[in-house]
Amino acid sequence: MSVQEVEESGQSAAPQEFVLNFLGLYVFGRGEREERKGAPPVATQVFLSVLGRLGISESATRAALNRMVHRSLLARHKQGRTTAFHLTEEARALLRRGRDRMFSPAPFDHSEGIxxxxxxxxxxxxxxxxxxxxxxxxxxxxxxxxxxxxxxxxxxxxxxxxxxxxxxxxxxxxxxxxxxxxxxPATPSRPEQLVQKAWDLEALRAGHLAFLGRWEDTEPPLTDALPQLLLLHDDWGRLLRADPGLPAAYLDDDWPSTRSTHTFQRLQALLASHADQQLSALLDPPSDPSAGQATTANRRSDSQAS
The missing domain is CATH 3.30.70 (Alpha-Beta Plaits)
Structure with a gap:
C-alpha cells in the first residue's frame, strides 16, 4: 500500500496513525511553528514508550514501523545498533495537507454559497x-x-x-x-437536495456525537498529556475526513459541529504545553549515571525492529 492509499482510505490505521500523529507533533508542532526540516530521526524506543501508553503492544508497534517503511511513509536509519526513523517527503506532504484544517479556528466553515x-x-x-x-x-x-x-x-x-x-x-x-x-447553485437546482444525496447526514451527526461522547465532558490527566493528545488528534482527524463542513442553511439548528470544534480547541489548549514537555523529555532525556545499562538494553531491543 502506498502513502496515497493510506491517505485515501479515510480510516484510522492505529498504530500507524498514532506514529504519524506523533511525528506530526514532532516535526510540525501544533500548527503555529515552522516545519523542522532537519529534525533528527526518532529511535524505536521512543515509539515503544509512546504507543505503549496507548495500550499498543511492543510487537504491534514494531510491525507498524516496518510496514510504514515498506509503504514509503518512514525511512529507517541505523545508528550503531540503534534503529531510528524519520518521515519521508511523501509522508510530510500527507501531513501538511491535513494540518491547516486540523488547527483551523473554524474547520467546518466555508465561503457562503460557493x-x-x-x-x-x-x-x-x-x-x-x-x-x-x-x-x-x-x-x-x-x-x-x-x-x-x-x-x-x-x-x-x-x-x-x-x-x-x-x-x-x-x-x-x-x-x-x-x-x-x-x-x-442556480434555479432549478435545490442545494438542500444535493446535500442530502451526496452525504449521509445521520452518519455525519453520529460521528460528531461519538466524538463528543468521548471528549466533551472529559478532563484528561495531564500526566498522560502526550498520549491523550495523540488520541484526540486521531479522533479529530477522522471526524474532519468524514464531515467536509456543510452549509448551516441545509443542516438542523442543533447540528453538533460547533460543539465538536469547541471541544477539540479546549482540550488542545489544555494538553498542548504539557504534551510538549513530555515530548521533549522523550527525545532529549536528562543524563542519568545509571542509564548506560538501559541504553544498552534499548539498543539490543531496537535492533529487532530492523
Whole structure:
C-alpha cells in the first residue's frame, strides 16, 4: 500500500496513525511553528514508550514501523545498533495537507454559497487511477451527486487535492478528463437536495456525537498529556475526513459541529504545553549515571525492529 492509499482510505490505521500523529507533533508542532526540516530521526524506543501508553503492544508497534517503511511513509536509519526513523517527503506532504484544517479556528466553515463541482469521467480501462482519484476526492470532502459528478462545499483547490498521484502513464490521461468549477447553485437546482444525496447526514451527526461522547465532558490527566493528545488528534482527524463542513442553511439548528470544534480547541489548549514537555523529555532525556545499562538494553531491543 502506498502513502496515497493510506491517505485515501479515510480510516484510522492505529498504530500507524498514532506514529504519524506523533511525528506530526514532532516535526510540525501544533500548527503555529515552522516545519523542522532537519529534525533528527526518532529511535524505536521512543515509539515503544509512546504507543505503549496507548495500550499498543511492543510487537504491534514494531510491525507498524516496518510496514510504514515498506509503504514509503518512514525511512529507517541505523545508528550503531540503534534503529531510528524519520518521515519521508511523501509522508510530510500527507501531513501538511491535513494540518491547516486540523488547527483551523473554524474547520467546518466555508465561503457562503460557493461550491466546487467536479466532473470525473475516468473510464473503466483506467480503473486503478480512477480509484486513487476518487479516494482523494472523498478524503477532501467531495460527495457524489451523479455518476462521475462530485460536489464539495467551499472553494476547494482541486489541483492540490490531486497533486502527487501515483506516477504511471495512465495518470495524465485520466487527469485530462477531470474538469472542475467553482460557483453558486442556480434555479432549478435545490442545494438542500444535493446535500442530502451526496452525504449521509445521520452518519455525519453520529460521528460528531461519538466524538463528543468521548471528549466533551472529559478532563484528561495531564500526566498522560502526550498520549491523550495523540488520541484526540486521531479522533479529530477522522471526524474532519468524514464531515467536509456543510452549509448551516441545509443542516438542523442543533447540528453538533460547533460543539465538536469547541471541544477539540479546549482540550488542545489544555494538553498542548504539557504534551510538549513530555515530548521533549522523550527525545532529549536528562543524563542519568545509571542509564548506560538501559541504553544498552534499548539498543539490543531496537535492533529487532530492523
Amino acid at each position: 461550491w466546487t463541482v467536479l466532473s470525473c469521467p475516468v473510464p473503466e480501462s483506467l480503473r486503478n487511477v480512477r480509484y486513487h482519484i476518487q479516494g482523494r476526492l472523498s478524503w477532501a470532502g467531495f460527495g457524489v451527486i451523479h455518476p462521475n459528478v462530485w460536489v464539495a462545499p467551499g472553494r476547494v483547490d482541486v489541483e492540490e487535492v490531486l497533486r502527487d498521484l501515483p506516477t504511471q502513464d495512465a495518470t495524465q490521461d485520466a487527469l485530462e478528463l477531470v474538469q472542475a468549477f467553482h460557483g453558486t
